[in-house]
Structure formats: structure tokens, C-alpha cells
Amino acid sequence: MNRDTADISLKTQMPGTKAEALVARDKKIQAKATDCYAFVRALDDWAEGPFCTDVDGNVLMDFTGQIGCNPLGYNHPEITLALEKMAHISPIKFAGTDFYTEWQNGLPSPTDFKEKIIEATAMFGYEKVFLSNSGAEAVENALKCCYAKRGKGGIGINFKGAFHGRTLGALSMNYSKRNHKKGYPMIPNVVTIPYCGEEEKSYCNCGFWVTDKKTGEEMSVLEQMLRKGVGVHDPEEIAYILFEPVQGEGGYIVPNEHFVAELKRIQQTYGIPIIADEVQSGLGRTGKLWAIEHTGIVPDLITSAKALQVGATIGKAGIFPTEAARISSTWGGGDIINSIIGYKTLDMIMRYKLWENAEKMGNYFLGQLSKMASTYNCLESARGRGLMDAIEFGKQADRDKFESECFKRGLMVIGCGYKALRFLPPLDVTRRELDIALNVIDDALRAI
Ligand SMILES: Cc1ncc(COP(=O)(O)O)c(C=O)c1O
Numbered sequence: 001m002n003r004d005t006a007d008i009s010l011k012t013q014m015p016g017t018k019a020e021a022l023v024a025r026d027k028k029i030q031a032k033a034t035d036c037y038a039f040v041r042a043l044d045d046w047a048e049g050p051f052c053t054d055v056d057g058n059v060l061m062d063f064t065g066q067i068g069c070n071p072l073g074y075n076h077p078e079i080t081l082a083l084e085k086m087a088h089i090s091p092i093k094f095a096g097t098d099f100y101t102e103w104q105n106g107l108p109s110p111t112d113f114k115e116k117i118i119e120a121t122a123m124f125g126y127e128k129v130f131l132s133n134s135g136a137e138a139v140e141n142a143l144k145c146c147y148a149k150r151g152k153g154g155i156g157i158n159f160k161g162a163f164h165g166r167t168l169g170a171l172s173m174n175y176s177k178r179n180h181k182k183g184y185p186m187i188p189n190v191v192t193i194p195y196c197g198e199e200e201k202s203y204c205n206c207g208f209w210v211t212d213k214k215t216g217e218e219m220s221v222l223e224q225m226l227r228k229g230v231g232v233h234d235p236e237e238i239a240y241i242l243f244e245p246v247q248g249e250g251g252y253i254v255p256n257e258h259f260v261a262e263l264k265r266i267q268q269t270y271g272i273p274i275i276a277d278e279v280q281s282g283l284g285r286t287g288k289l290w291a292i293e294h295t296g297i298v299p300d301l302i303t304s305a306k307a308l309q310v311g312a313t314i315g316k317a318g319i320f321p322t323e324a325a326r327i328s329s330t331w332g333g334g335d336i337i338n339s340i341i342g343y344k345t346l347d348m349i350m351r352y353k354l355w356e357n358a359e360k361m362g363n364y365f366l367g368q369l370s371k372m373a374s375t376y377n378c379l380e381s382a383r384g385r386g387l388m389d390a391i392e393f394g395k396q397a398d399r400d401k402f403e404s405e406c407f408k409r410g411l412m413v414i415g416c417g418y419k420a421l422r423f424l425p426p427l428d429v430t431r432r433e434l435d436i437a438l439n440v441i442d443d444a445l446r447a448i
Pocket residue numbers: 134135136137139163164165166244248249277278279280281305306
């Protein structure tokens with residue numbers, strides 16, 4: 001098999017019996033979490049780019065990108081070749097914020113990886129990175145840096161529709177679904193404001209823009225909160241604004257240009273740090289290396305994970321605590337295998353400027369999805385940026401049915417928001433591969 005000629009090829013009904021058996025076994029012992037459909041990848045069978053083989057011998061196409069963790073698709077040769085050098089070396093986890101490791105066979109060490117991450121944020125002038133185990137931890141550490149730096153009132157600002165992870169701190173910042181938060185305690189002093197989406201072409205009525213009763217002026221809720229004589233908070237009290245440059249789990253919402261211009265103005269006028277959560281949107285997916293580049297905002301901190309294989313909190317030196325042990329993590333800085341994969345992934349994204357392919361292929365893909373949105377009654381809209389795209393259904397039941405109709409036809413996709421469906425093809429996806437997926441999407445929509 002080879003990626004250039006491969007196609008979806010199903011030998012069984014989806015899911016097949018081996019997949020169903022494995023999932024049944026797993027469900028007996030796996031604590032209830034999130035689950036999608038019975039896809040079981042045969043790890044040692046053929047897979048390349050967006051194609052992969054399941055345990056029943058079916059070749060599927062994966063447009064979930066493992067929710068952003070697999071930006072170069074399966075078995076990229078530059079990654080598998082690098083890992084061959086690991087043979088006969090125990091890949092132990094290392095206490096990497098306390099101790100150091102270095103290869104003598106040319107493989108990238110955690111230090112090489114951190115230097116690469118700093119190189120990838122050169123446009124923002126960043127100097128420091130703190131590695132952790134997940135996106136949620138990257139967010140936790142960004143929040144801690146801001147609380148430590150700003151002291152004072154410790155008020156945080158987040159957005160409706162946001163998702164930042166599931167540890168209690170990051171969870172406090174979520175505002176996308178009730179069952180993520182229900183009954184869990186939250187960080188106090190978090191003010192949640194509207195996230196103004198792109199479909200609102202100018203000043204809209206989402207609640208971000210208000211007419212102030214005292215002055216009669218139209219202003220943003222942030223200005224209303226912070227302006228002397230008008231607002232209730234001294235800007236010094238605000239520790240951070242936590243912002244997804246494209247909302248992910250909340251439904252692939254692209255922000256409105258006036259809205260982001262206002263965030264930038266608030267950051268510059270009042271000196272309030274902006275944390276750009278790029279865990280899902282970052283690393284080339286939206287047509288730029290970082291999605292925040294679309295907005296003109298220079299964030300004070302970036303949080304990254306998923307495609308990077310580790311969590312990373314990145315920023316200028318001055319925003320990190322200088323006192324020892326304010327932040328740390330046993331495994332944080334020292335995952336040997338993930339440093340190799342993360343380094344190679346980032347290196348290829350930068351070397352091949354894969355954001356350019358994401359933009360070009362994304363324009364084509366989104367154009368075709370938009371045509372479908374105006375053809376099929378069950379769809380309300382298509383939206384996205386680069387290869388971070390979604391379709392919005394009128395009803396959640398239709399979205400769920402669509403997801404399983406795609407799976408039955410060998411295309412893996414996954415929902416977001418309440419009734420949207422997201423697509424995350426590999427960043428090096430080809431027009432031929434998009435067309436294979438588009439045929440399935442069209443066919444599944446017709447079935448609904
Ligand atoms: C924007 C964003 N931030 C944070 C997270 C949490 O990442 P993780 O699941 O690695 O903890 C996610 C996960 O989907 C995310 O999309």
C-alpha cells in the first residue's frame with residue numbers, strides 16, 4: 001500500500017467484530033470518559049498520512065487528526081526513522097526539570113526540543129518555555145505565571161464557549177459544556193465575557209459590545225469593566241485574559257476582527273497579559289504557524305500541546321516566576337520519546353512551511369463544505385480557518401447520525417460544540433485525499 005494511490009477500503013461492516021470485541025473488553029475497565037465510535041487501530045498494520053488500518057483489516061481515512069495530536073498523519077518516515085535509533089535503549093521517563101539528558105547519536109534531546117520551540121515563537125520574541133504533560137497543564141502553568149506576576153486582585157477573564165482542559169484550574173476556565181464542570185469547585189474571581197464570532201460582520205449583539213448607561217457610549221464589556229470612572233475593576237487587579245484564537249471544543253468559532261482588535265487595544269492600553277491557548281489551533285493548522293498571528297495580537301504567553309506531543313507554556317522571560325519550585329513537574333521537561341517526536345513534528349512543520357498547504361487545501365475544502373451547507377437542509381453553515389474546519393447542523397441528532405454514517409463509510413470525523421462536526425486532516429493533506437473525504441461527506445449527508 002502507498003499513500004499516493006491508497007483509498008478507503010472496507011472488508012467488514014463498520015465496526016468489525018474484532019473492533020467491537022476490543023472495545024467491549026476496554027469498556028469493562030475504562031472509567032467512563034468520552035468515547036466516540038468503535039475504531040481500533042491495528043498499531044502494527046499499514047498506515048500512512050490520513051490512512052490507517054483497523055484490527056479487522058479495514059483501511060480508513062482519519063480526519064479527526066486524533067483531535068489535533070497527529071498533524072503529520074500516521075507513520076511519517078522522518079519520525080519512524082528517528083525512532084529506529086531508539087532500538088535497545090530503554091525510553092524511561094526522566095525527571096527532566098531536575099536532571100538533564102543528551103543524545104550522542106544525533107537524536108534531538110529535550111533541550112534541543114525546547115530550543116526549537118523558542119525558534120518557533122521568534123515572531124513574539126519569546127525566551128522561555130516550560131514543558132508539562134498535557135494541554136491542561138500548559139494552561140494551569142500559564143495561569144500560575146500570571147497570578148504570580150500580577151498579584152493584587154487575581155481576577156481572570158475567560159470567554160463563553162471556551163475549553164481549556166479538565167484539571168480543576170483549567171476546568172474553571174471552561175464555558176463550553178455543563179457536564180465538564182457540574183459540581184466541581186472552581187477558581188474564584190473569573191469573569192466570563194462573550195466571544196464574538198466571525199459571522200457577526202461588525203458590531204454585533206452577542207453582548208461583547210454594550211452601551212454604557214453612565215456615558216451613553218458604545219464600548220466593549222472589557223472597557224466598561226476597566227475604564228476609570230466607569231468600571232468596577234482596577235486594571236491592576238486583572239491577572240490575565242485567557243483566549244483561544246479559534247475556539248476548538250466550543251465549536252470551531254473564528255473570532256470577529258473588531259473583537260480581536262479590541263482585545264489587542266485592551267492589552268496595550270491597560271497592560272493586561274493575554275494568554276493565547278493554541279493547544280488545538282496552533283502549529284500550522286489554521287494557515288499560520290500560530291493562529292494568534294491572524295489577529296495581530298502579540299500574546300504574553302502561548303499554551304501549546306496536542307501536535308507538540310507535550311504541554312508547553314511559552315513566553316518572555318519576565319512573565320515566568322524567578323523563584324525556584326514555583327512551577328515544576330517530575331516528568332515535565334524530560335519525556336525522551338515525546339521530545340524526539342515533538343521536535344521532528346515542529347521541525348517539519350517549519351521546514352516545509354506546512355501552514356501554507358493548510359491554507360491552500362483549507363480554502364478548497366472549506367469552499368466545498370460551504371457549497372454543501374447551501375445544498376443540504378440539515379446543515380446551517382460551514383466555517384473554519386485553514387485546516388481547522390467545521391460544519392454546523394440544525395439538529396444535534398443529525399450531527400451524531402452524520403458522524404456514524406461517515407464511520408460506516410470509512411471516514412473518521414468527530415463532533416464539537418453542540419451540533420457541529422470538525423475536520424482535522426493532516427497538514428500535508430493532498431487534493432486527492434480531500435476529494436476522497438468530500439465524496440464520503442456528500443454521501444453521508446445524502447443519507448441524512
Ligand atoms: C484549546 C484547548 N486547550 C486545552 C486543552 C486540554 O488539552 P489536554 O486534553 O491535553 O489536557 C484542549 C483539549 O482539547 C484544547 O482544545
